[in-house]
Amino acid sequence: MGGAFASSIGDIVESTGVGSLVRESSDEVTADVGQVIELNDTAQTAKGRMLIKFLDDAELSLIEHTKVYIDKVYYDPNPSKSKMVMKMALGTARFASGRLGMVDKKNIDISTPTAQIAVRGTDFTTTVDELGRSLVILLPDEWGEPSGEIIVSNEAGSITLTEAYAATMVSSVSSIPTQKVVIDNITSATIDNMFIVNPPREVREAIEEQLADEKNDDMGALDFDYLAFDELEKDFDDYVDEGEYTRLDFDALGADYLTDVQDVVEELIRTMAELEDVQDSQGSGKARLVNAKWGYNTDSQYSVFEEDGGIVFHRNVNGIISIRFLTGGGISLFTDVNGYKDTITADGGEDINVFVTQQDF
Secondary structure, X not given: OOOEOOOOOEEEEEEEEEEEEEOOOOOEEEOOOOOEEOOOOXXXXXEEEEEEEEOOOOEEEEOOOOEEEEEEEEEOOOHHHOEEEEEEXXXXXXXXXXXXXXXXHHHEEEEOOXXXXXXXXXXXXXXXXXXXXXXEEEOEOOOOOEOOEEEEEEOOEEEEEOOOXXXXXXXXXXXOOOOOEEOOOOOHHXXXXXXXXXXXXXXXXXXXXXXXXHHHHHOOHHHOEOOOOXXXXXXXXXXXXXXXXXXXXXXXXXXXXXXXXXXXXXXXXXHHHHHHHHHHHHHHOOOOEEOXXXXXXXXXXXXXXXXXOEXXXXXXXXXXXXXXXXXXXXXXXXXXXXXXXXXXXXXXXXXXXXXXXXXXX
């Protein structure tokens, strides 16, 4: 008997809180236990969790505020002709490949907005933020050994993860995955969306090393004129009306000779990221941010994201600051905490002013 696309490719075996399945027809059904999974379903959670088991015993687990597109699952009596394709779009999802041998591992295609993941009999997690940045972690098996291996790749390069809790971060489709690191002192249960907001120390160090390497590759000391650099006198408003701004547009000429090069590079990265946010927001309906970007901001340590029809500024340093603004008006957030002092605005500010101060006693 030849293979065929089954109407049911699995079902929900656990569900708590708020979650749903969006069908290809755009119909939305509640994620109740026993609800069947169909081709082209989108599984999504709000304040809830969901565990899906497929016909080959593969498992897909979603925590809160997570979205996964189940593009194609095809079972054929010949496993080499079977296929499984899905995209981890947002939040934290865990995938464990099936144990029944119904799909050859080479035919399992898992992706995020910035990377492809080749599966070799594994259990792993992906954590994806609203900008598509992806953290991939290989999990151990029940005996604490690596559950297999995965290859994380995009157009810039690839990295292979083979150790338990080995991880890599992928910032964009054109940025090579960071070098492999092994994260200490975590368990599978502790991996959640905060890992993209506040990555583990090992991942942060890998990101910093990658930025340093990219700086050295892009701008050698002999190519840099320290005497004529004025980019730090500008902010992204100076570029908005000049069309799309790219790395090729800035003129790397001269700076204050005494300026620290690392500070220059970090400010350039920040300004370019803000420009990208402005360009993205023009087509996405997102608020225009000044002095911040969507996602995690290393200077202020605010995480900025959309939730429940508003903009959330969340900071967890020596206490939690979490503020949600309804969209539709200009926002100004004045912050003076732990050595950081600046103003973040959304859509021009002025309509809503909030002051946050924090002192150590």
